[in-house]
Amino acid sequence: MSTLLEKIESFVVSTLNEKLDKKIVYHGLSHTLRVVEKAMELADEAKLDEAVKERLLIAAWFHDVGFTKIIEGHEVESARIASDFLNKEGVEANIIEEVNQIILATKMDVIPTTTSEKLLRDADCSHLGSKNYTEFSQLLQKEIELLSGEKIKETDWLNKNIDFLTNGHCFHTDIAVRKWEKQKVKNLAQLLKTEKKLKQENKKLSQKREELQFKKDKVELPERGIETMFRVALRNHITLSDIADTKANILLSVNAIIISMALSTLIPKLDNPSNSYLIIPSIVFIAFTVVSIVLSILATRPNVTQGKFTQEDIINKKVNLLFFGNFHKMNLEEFEWGMNEMMKDRDYLYGSLTKDLYFLGLVLNRKYGLLRTTYTVFMIGIIVSVIAFVIAFYMQSGSAPVS
Template identity: 50%
Template sequence: MKEKLLLDVEIYVAELLNKQLASTNYYHNAIHTRNVVASITELANREQCTKQDTLGLLLAGWFHDTGFIYTDLGHEEESVKIAHSFLKEQNVPEDTRNLVEQLILATKIELKPNNKLESIIRDADCGHIASDDYLDISENLFKEKNAKNGNHLSEIEWMKQNLDFLKGHSFYSDSAKQIWQPKKELNLLEVQKRIYKISQKKKKKKKKSTRFGRGVETMYRVQLKNHIELSAIADTKANILLSVNAIIISVALSNLIPKLDNPSNLFLVYPTLILTLSSVASIILSVLSTRPKISNVAITKEMIKENKTNILFFGNFHKMNLQDFEWGIDYLMDNEDTLYNSLTKDLYYLGLVLNRKYKLLRITYTVFMFGIIISAASFIYSYYINMPL
């Protein structure tokens, strides 16, 4: 019954927001609502809420921003009306409706939560500040505010508002403090870095190059992610081959080789030897394909300035001291040409590593395949010629 109710609510709210919400709601929309519901689910499980309390939280999470279809200021009250109307039609008990209305009103930013459930929904509503995509989400809220208020905040003004908010914000539930506070602190540092970078650009009066933008950043992000995923796939394939061949060698050592002491089983020597050697060769090739390689070159500041190295890869900067590494990162943040050049080098060398891995994997699979075929043929042939007439 509860599952059906939640499904009906999800469908109703999604349709309501998608059809009636203003196009300028870049942040307060169905995506934000789903994220809040997901955060509520996580916190409610960690806080060991009862099924009834969890239901109330989830219903409130779905409805808490529906009032935006009518107004921004005081949308919580409108959300309460929408929730009350729908839940009453679904014959939801009055105590559950009252809990949902209480929790929706608790999302008002100026109020402090009075109990555990209010703390959970307040933390879930601000869960994006502990997200890995915080800056992207913040940009959507930035666009929404500028589109609706018409005051056109500058990027640095918006970042400073973010900084003030993050410094003044506190999570209320114990679970959010435990799992989200560290991520929030990291995002606070990211905002500080962004403010510093913007300030430095203004001081130097540098115009942003037209060839650098979100499209270029997306290209690098997607390509680097694809290369890393391909590398992980190659490592997985190599591990599979390692495991399979290790099992084959174990079986050969424990079952076949002890039988070779018997003169009547001498015809098994060559097939067993072929099987074992092909498995050993496959293991060696698999290990070679996954063996890491780290540079031994000592990186200098001159090399960074002249675009001769990439300190974004740990294999290059592991010999640098902390002070030089921090200088190098700051230099990259202040010089887009050098930064993108480092990303290009990273992409190129990842490609070389992938080329080596997949070449070795191809050889490994070939050795393994022919080894199995030849071994099987040898066993069949040996049994055939030694079969008593």
């Protein structure tokens, strides 16, 4: 280390120890020491000229010393303190100006241009790619809280960190990317995982509050066992319907991929007379695939209903208002009237629930019947197609002329 750097180190260490506000728990001496260390690592890997490296390290030592005077715009104050010190040491004006520019490049809204500016900026943000990122983030949060006098919500701080890592930061040198980008991505993944966990916990807490409030406000309703039975049965039917739709979509996607691959790779080869033996297996293969797609679509295709009812239907209890297909074309006033009439009549209400459960069962029976047929066709199609291709290849190889 040069004599000048030794003097700078002594000055900065004593200044930060003696003059830095105790509320500044992140941008303190330990942060400066870490930035100097990382700047030295980057400079060594970049193989900087010794003079350039020295100016980079000078800027690293001084870059946050302005916190002893001011918080907002501390970079400008840091550059001023550096200029005063370097002037007293007889450093040339052009070197002082370069050091100041490197320090000012640590502003987050400034785009670094020179290699030294980029290296210091990356060194200043090296904690983003550290395994101890969580500890650094907590220190920074505490510093902001102490300086502002306001408590930061955990979710707000988490969202701010996620946004910064996602949109607000990037390493400016290939060396920094190679050294820290991988861990930075892991840190971001951990933040996203924490965010998801907090959302789930908040959702559960909100649900518990709603349940407690409901228990306080509700009156005892008769026949709760019957209502629970309907609720559970309807939910189970809807879940089974979702499962059926998911299975149909899986088959539809798989067969669509198979068709696209066949059209792009297999069909063009059939133009060649030498590949004529592949025509029949290809037709079999594509035919089964198309049939599977059609059956998958039929399994998920919705039925369209009339969507209207009359007052006479309500009076005679002929319409089930719990199914949207029976009222989606009615105006709001008529629907509200019908619902009020149904809720006044216990038998009509439970009868509608029973019908809803029954027709859901019919829909499920149709869906699962089509799904079973689709899977069977798909399975048979794969087997038959493979056998057809094997036979075709075997017959072609058997009929090939022997030279």
